[in-house]
Amino acid sequence: MADPWQEAMDHAVEVARKAGKIIRDALQNEVKIMCKSSSVDLVTKTDQRVEKLIIESVKGRFPKHSFIGEESVAAGQPCILTDNPTWIVDPVDGTTNFVHGFPFVAVSIGFAVNKELEFGVVYSCLEDKMYTGRKGKGAFCDGEKLSVSDQTDIRKTIIISELGSHRDPETVSKVFSTMQKILCIPVHGIRGSGTAATNMCLVASGAVEAFFEIGIHCWDVAAGAVIVQEAGGVLLDVDGGPFDLMSRRMVSANNKTIADRIIKEIEIFPAERDDVPAKK
Incomplete structure (x- = not known):
């Protein structure tokens, strides 16, 4: 039986790589910082640009899907998970790292249907590592299968x-x-x-x-x-x-x-x- 969400997952990987390039390019230029609720709650123009890229790209391919995005919620959109296919997006996970040049920043894209998570894509863009997981099909990093530690002590x-x-x-x-x-x-x-x-x-x-x-x-x-x-x-x-x-x-x-x-x-x-x- 064909995987009904494989096309969506493939698109998530593709758009995550594009988002990662934007982040890497931005680090080569001046990081312009704005404030959300306080001086330590940092958000950059890059967060907003990356989230816009992901949402517009997905809407173009899957117009009936829903979204929960960090920047969208910050702008006042509701954070409600429904039964509809939903993309759950953190455009720049590690914004403070990004601002300081600390080398761990990720594009995180989760996907849920009927309130159940179906796949996840995490692109650690400064390391250039692509992590993926699909419900019932395993987890991988750059195509290599992942397995947790067997330590019990x-x-x-x-x-x-x-x-x-x-x-x-x-x-x-x-x-x-x-x-x-x-x-x-x-x-x-x-x-x-x-x-x-x-x-x-x-x-x-x-x-x-x-x-x-x-x-x-x-x-x-x-x-x-x-x-x-x-x-x-x-x-x-x-x-x-x-x-x-x-x-x-x-x-x-x-x-x-x-x-x-x-x-x-x-x-x-x-x-x-x-x-x-x-x-x-």
């Missing part, structure tokens, strides 16, 4: 998390406390690339055993979620329940043993959601 793992300055002080304190607890297990180390999509691909490739973060958005993790699962990994909520794309919190790991051990150290946060507007 938490003491022999590398864990990824992130501390972004955009978070409120209480959240930062709780995440930092969780990191301290994990380091005291002890583990081999805690790392972070500054982009959730790339972090999840590192889990899928077996380079690290787990990635957890609180405060992320659906466009940060939609593509990576497919890639991790298709590489043999697991996704959970930080409370140990099922992964919810809209919940803004997640643990991705090579297996449930490692995920559960990390969850044991996480102080539960009040759940925020992408599909529920924040209170003003």
Whole structure:
């Protein structure tokens, strides 16, 4: 039986490469920074240009499909996942990295149908690595099959998390406390690339055993979620329940043993959601 979404996935790979070229070219020129809600919530002209490229390209090929894009949501469009085929786009995952020239920036494109993720494409454009995952068909990097680490001993793992300055002080304190607890297990180390999509691909490739973060958005993790699962990994909520794309919190790991051990150290946060507007 033919894959009904292969054409869409092929298009996602094609447009991600085009977007990556825009990002690389922009890094050769002056990075013009604007502000969203604060001086540390950075967005560049490149974010907006890349998202426009992706959406216009997809609309030209698939006019009936829907979109959730980071810049579109920031501009006031609703963040609602329906049953309609939906592209979930982070045009420049790692904007702060991009602004500072830190060499991990990704174009992240997830695709969902009937609220279920079908494929994910993550192009780490400065590394020139193309990660892909298709539901039921495996995960790959530049055509090479990916597989998560087989490590089950938490003491022999590398864990990824992130501390972004955009978070409120209480959240930062709780995440930092969780990191301290994990380091005291002890583990081999805690790392972070500054982009959730790339972090999840590192889990899928077996380079690290787990990635957890609180405060992320659906466009940060939609593509990576497919890639991790298709590489043999697991996704959970930080409370140990099922992964919810809209919940803004997640643990991705090579297996449930490692995920559960990390969850044991996480102080539960009040759940925020992408599909529920924040209170003003």
